[in-house]
Amino acid sequence: MTDSGSQRYYRAPCPGCGAPVEFRSAQSTHAVCAYCQSTVVRQGETLARTGKMAELFDDFSPLQLFAAGRIDGQPFTLVGRLQYSAPGGRWTEWIAALDGERTGLLSEDNGAFVFAAPFELQRAAPAAADLRVGATTAFNGRNYTVASNEQVALVSAQGELPRLPELGRPFAVVELRNDQGQVLSLDYDTHPPGAWLGRSVRLEDLQLTGLRDESAKDEKGRSFNCPNCGSPVTVNLADSKSITCRSCNEIIDLSQGIGGELRHAAQHEPVQPLIALGSIGQLQGADWQVVGFQHRMGVAPGDDEHFGWSEYLLYNKKRGFSFLVDAEDGWSLVKPTTGAPTMAESGARATYLGKTYQQQYAYNAETSYVAGEFYWQVERGQKTFNRDFANGSALLSMERSANELTWSSGSRIDSAAVAAAFKLDRRKDMFKRADALPVSAASSLGCGTIVLIVVVIIVLLIILSTCSSGSGSGGSRSAGGSYGGYSSGGGHK
Known part of the structure; x- marks a missing residue:
C-alpha cells in the first residue's frame, strides 16, 4: 500500500508479466495490466490472473485514464474503462473514483454524456423481459418509462474496475428515464441486477483536466475504401455508426468497426x-x-x-x-x-x-x-x-x-x-419558411390590407372549426421533430 498525501492506493506486481498494477479506488476488485492485458483480481495483498483482455477499440474520445474533474463540488478521477457492444454498435463507460470509497460512471448517452452513481432499489427489479419499451414502472416512489432494452456484451476493458462481466457473454441492459431528466440503468450481468442513476452533464462543466491531447490521436485505420465503388472514405467522428460515400452515396454500416464487415446499401x-x-x-x-x-x-x-x-x-x-x-x-x-x-x-x-x-x-x-x-x-x-x-x-x-x-x-x-450562423447571409431568402411569411410580408403592406387579411383568417378559422374533428394530429409537420432515433441508446451507451 502506498500513501501519497491524502491519496492512498494499492500496488502489486502483475502475475502475468511482473509490471506494477495499481488500485487507486477501494471499490476496485479487478484491473487490466497496461503492459500485457492480463485481467487480474485482487485477493488480499496479492493479485491473481484470471485471463487476458481483448485489445481496446479506439473510440477517439477526449477522455482518458487519470483525467480528473469535479461533479457537484466533489473531485473525481477516471480510473477505468469498459467497452461494450450491442446490435446497434459499441460504446464506452468510464469508471470514476470519487473519494476512494465511492465509484461513479461517466458514459455516453445519445451523443452526449451522463454521470451516474450506484442506486439502491427499494424493491426487486423485474425480469428484463418484463420491461417492455414504452411501459411505465416505479422505483423508489418515482415513475420511469422504459426507453431501451438490449442485449449487450463486454468486449474490452482498461484500468481499474468495480466489476467485470464475463468477456463476450450477452446480458440485458434496460434503460428507464423520467420527467426530471434522470436515467436509471439496470444491468442484468449480476443477480440481483446492478442499478445506476444518472443525469446529463457537459464535459466543459466538469472542469476536466488531463484530457487526451488532440495531437495524440492515431488516425491509422480511420480511412478505408468504399465497399461499393472503391473510393476513399474517411471517418472523422469517434462515435460514428454509419457513414455515406461521397462518390456513390452508398450508406456504409460502421457498427462493427472499420475492421469488421462493412455492410452497405444503395440509395439514389x-x-x-x-x-x-x-x-x-x-x-x-x-x-x-x-x-x-x-x-x-x-x-x-x-x-x-x-x-x-x-x-x-x-x-x-x-x-x-x-x-x-x-x-x-x-x-x-x-x-x-x-x-x-x-x-x-x-x-x-x-x-x-x-x-x-x-x-x-x-x-x-x-x-x-x-x-x-x-x-x-x-x-x-x-x-x-x-x-x-x-x-x-x-x-x-x-x-x-x-x-x-x-x-x-x-x-x-x-x-x-x-x-x-453559417455565413450564408447572401442566401438568407432560401432559409425563409412559412413561419416567417406573415412578419416579412407585413413590412410591405398597409394597415388596411393587414386588417383585411386578419378578418379573412378569422372567417376561415370559424369555417374550418365546424368541419374539423379537432384531433390535433396530421397536417403539416412541426419544426420540433424527432431526432436521434436508432441511437446507441440509453444512459450507458
Whole structure:
C-alpha cells in the first residue's frame, strides 16, 4: 500500500508479466495490466490472473485514464474503462473514483454524456423481459418509462474496475428515464441486477483536466475504401455508426468497426442540403460542425398526404450532438433528452422538467435520404412513429421504434439567425419558411390590407372549426421533430 498525501492506493506486481498494477479506488476488485492485458483480481495483498483482455477499440474520445474533474463540488478521477457492444454498435463507460470509497460512471448517452452513481432499489427489479419499451414502472416512489432494452456484451476493458462481466457473454441492459431528466440503468450481468442513476452533464462543466491531447490521436485505420465503388472514405467522428460515400452515396454500416464487415446499401436521387456537410456555424454560444444530413417523410395515420423535412446533425467536441431541423413551418435546434417526459394517456400533452407541452402532430416517419456520419446506425427506409409537442417556442418530440423510445427538446430559431450562423447571409431568402411569411410580408403592406387579411383568417378559422374533428394530429409537420432515433441508446451507451 502506498500513501501519497491524502491519496492512498494499492500496488502489486502483475502475475502475468511482473509490471506494477495499481488500485487507486477501494471499490476496485479487478484491473487490466497496461503492459500485457492480463485481467487480474485482487485477493488480499496479492493479485491473481484470471485471463487476458481483448485489445481496446479506439473510440477517439477526449477522455482518458487519470483525467480528473469535479461533479457537484466533489473531485473525481477516471480510473477505468469498459467497452461494450450491442446490435446497434459499441460504446464506452468510464469508471470514476470519487473519494476512494465511492465509484461513479461517466458514459455516453445519445451523443452526449451522463454521470451516474450506484442506486439502491427499494424493491426487486423485474425480469428484463418484463420491461417492455414504452411501459411505465416505479422505483423508489418515482415513475420511469422504459426507453431501451438490449442485449449487450463486454468486449474490452482498461484500468481499474468495480466489476467485470464475463468477456463476450450477452446480458440485458434496460434503460428507464423520467420527467426530471434522470436515467436509471439496470444491468442484468449480476443477480440481483446492478442499478445506476444518472443525469446529463457537459464535459466543459466538469472542469476536466488531463484530457487526451488532440495531437495524440492515431488516425491509422480511420480511412478505408468504399465497399461499393472503391473510393476513399474517411471517418472523422469517434462515435460514428454509419457513414455515406461521397462518390456513390452508398450508406456504409460502421457498427462493427472499420475492421469488421462493412455492410452497405444503395440509395439514389440524392437530396441537396442547403447547408453543406463540413460547414461550421455558431449557435447558442458554441461552434457546431455539420457532420450528417437526412431527409425524412411523414404521413399522419389514416391520411394519404405526405410531407417532408430535413435534419442536420451538428457536432461539438464538448457538447456532443444536436439537430438543426428545417421544416416547412420553420427552423428549430434540438437535442436528445436524458430523461423521458410524462405523456398523457391520450397523447394530447406531455410534461418535462416542470413544463407542459401540447401535442401538435402525430405521424409515421420514414428516412428517405442520408449523407455524412451518424452516431447511430442509420438506414434509408427506417420507420418510426412520432409525436410533436409545443409550449410557445419551446419544442418537445417523441420518436418510437420497435426497440427504443427517444425524446428530444429544444426551441424554434429564426431563419435569418441560421443563415448568419453559417455565413450564408447572401442566401438568407432560401432559409425563409412559412413561419416567417406573415412578419416579412407585413413590412410591405398597409394597415388596411393587414386588417383585411386578419378578418379573412378569422372567417376561415370559424369555417374550418365546424368541419374539423379537432384531433390535433396530421397536417403539416412541426419544426420540433424527432431526432436521434436508432441511437446507441440509453444512459450507458
